[in-house]
Amino acid sequence: MHLRKMWPRYLLWFAQEHVDFRHAEMQSLLSMFNIPIRYVEKPCEVKPYWVVEVPSEECVRKLASRSVLLKNCIELWSRAKTEAQLHQNLKRAMQNSTDQWITPKSENGVCDQDVCPSGLIEACRPVDKSFKVEVETFCKHFSMKEKVEKIEKFDYLAFEGPVKLKKPDTVLSYIEFYGLEPNNVPDEPEDLFFGRWVADGQREVIQQHSLKKRTFIGNTSMDPALALLAANQAQLQDGDIALDPFVGSGSLLVAAAHFGAYVCGTDIDFLMLHGRTRPTRVGQKVRKKEESIRANMVQYGYGARFLDVVVSDSSRPLWRRGRAPAMDALLTDPPYGIREPTERVGIERESYSLPAAQRAQHVPAKLPYALAQLYRDLLAAAAALLAPGRRLVAWYPLLRAEYSPEQLPSHPCLELVANSEQVLSRLTARRLLTYEKIREPDGDEAADGGAHNFREKYFNSGEETRRARKERRARELAAYLRQKEIQNAQLT
Incomplete structure (x- = not known):
């Protein structure tokens, strides 16, 4: 047994979704706020919690103020593998008069018998401080009666203040973790935690930005949670300027503005930017006059942060060579050529010249925009537009079976700092790639746009689009009805 001076210890409890994005989001926020961190044990990729040490409570509050994957943060008082051990740790902590943690040597590296300083508990015990105890379980349900019985076992803490269920001064959290298999729940928990609640993450913002209530959406409007994750990966803060070069219906602009950025975007689709595309919502015949990206920004109170x-x-x-503005972030979800076309202005005829008389009313012709070229142009734009140290965050589609890091786009001026996967189907996925600008371009350095044609391989893989699946089912139903008609005719 030894005494060691430690930073405060916290339990970070995460939502069990978008698990592959968890580490990337936290590392982006830690870097943005310049917060050092120590892991009490190496985080498990699948378990919904981390046990960490950071310099102060203010640090975890900063993380909670931005993270959309973090459910809550708890100042950890006790952790154990059994209920008896948990209570024993707390009783010993009440006798620990030092400001240090007492840590028995652990053979497996898991510190489940640490004894916290008694000062953490004493600070919450004054008679004028109200409190309550919350019981949470993961992968198992308890009745209210069972929860009350568990709460009563903590009576030895002898809190002197009144119990207050709504807005108490102190919220104490008791958590039992029963593993990750709901169909094979053990009788006893695998891990138990007890401590003081510090802060909640930003999960409620996901509901506030729900696409169901948004004024203007399109076929590929991004899920709010993923849009907010992208904005965190871009490390956007108050007063930054963010650009989306494939803006679509502006979902990423909404997320960026939520974190205080001024936002702008470009897109080749005139009808989309003017809110005149075919309606996306079921039953809606025509777009409403007020549907637009600006309307979305005003809806959430971000109108003042919308540039254009x-x-x-x-x-x-779009920008003149040598006069490009310094952007703080580029974040985008380019079209993949599946639900939205990938197009660029151009014509296949060589040496074509448009007569002057037709130029005023001319609508430019479009050509297919190969994904490899699209990402080359995107990375080149990021190298030219970003200020040093700032980030490009972009989605990249691929076939899961063919993925390798070598096929990802690259640029000599950009460093890939995060790479998280969202599985779309049995065959396909997309990755959220985060690049940081490490230096200014030297001459005409070229980007590598990646080594695959996603659209061609997608359709050759046998993957059905929603429209194709609907049409196939309609044909099968029609064939079935015709067969029934023939059988009925034969019977009569």
Whole structure:
């Protein structure tokens, strides 16, 4: 047994969704706030919690103020593998008059018998401080009666203040973790935790930004949780300027503005930017007059942070060479050529010249925009537009069976700092790639746009689009009805 001076210890409890994005989001926030962290044990990729040490409570509050995957943060008083051990740790902690943790040597590296300083408990015990105890379980349900019985076992803590169920001064959390298999729940918990609640994450923002209530959406409007994750990966803060070069219906602009950024975007689709595309919602015949990206920003109170959107071809840089503004972030979800086309302005005829008389009313022709070229142009734009140290965050589609890090886009001026996967189907996925600008371009350095044609391989893989699946089922139903008609005719 030894005494060691430690930073405060906290339990970070995460939502069990988008698990592959958890580490990337936390590392982005730790870097953005310049918060050092120590892991009491190496985080398990599948378990919904981390046990960490950081310099102060203010640090975990900063993390909670931004993270959309973090459910809550708890100042950890006791952790154990059994209920008896948990209570024994707390009783010993009440006798620990030092400001240090007492840590028995552990053979397996899991510190489940640490004794916290008694000062953590004493600070919550004054007679003028109200409190309550919450019981949470993971992968198992308890009745209210069972929860009350568990709470009563903590009576030896002898809190002197009144119990207050709504807005108490102190919330104490008792958590039992029963593993990750709901169909094979053990009789006893695998891990138990007890401590003081510190802060909740930003889970409620996901519901506030729900697409069901949003004024303007399109076929590929991004899920709010993923859009907020992308904004965190971009490390956007109050007063930053963010650009989406494939803005679509502006979901990423909403997320960026939520964290205080001023936002702008470009897109080649004139009808989308003017809210005149075919309606996406079931039963809606025509777009409403007020549907637009600006309307979305006003709906959430971000109107003052909306700069503008411009109809523009990303294959032809909008900014003058040598006079590009310094952006704080580029975040985007380019079209993949499946539900939305990948197009650029152009014509297949060589040496074509448009007569002057037709130019005023001319609508430019479009050509397919290969994904490899699209990502080359995107990374080149990021190298030119971003300020040093700032980030490009972009989604990249691929076939799961063919993925390798070598096929990802790259640029000499950009460093890939995060790479998280969202599984879309049995065959396909997309990755949220985060690049950080490490230096200014030297001459005409070229980007590598990746080594695959996702659209061609997607359709050759046998993967059905929603429309194709609907049409196939309609054909099968029609064939079935015709067969029934023939059988009925034969019977009569």
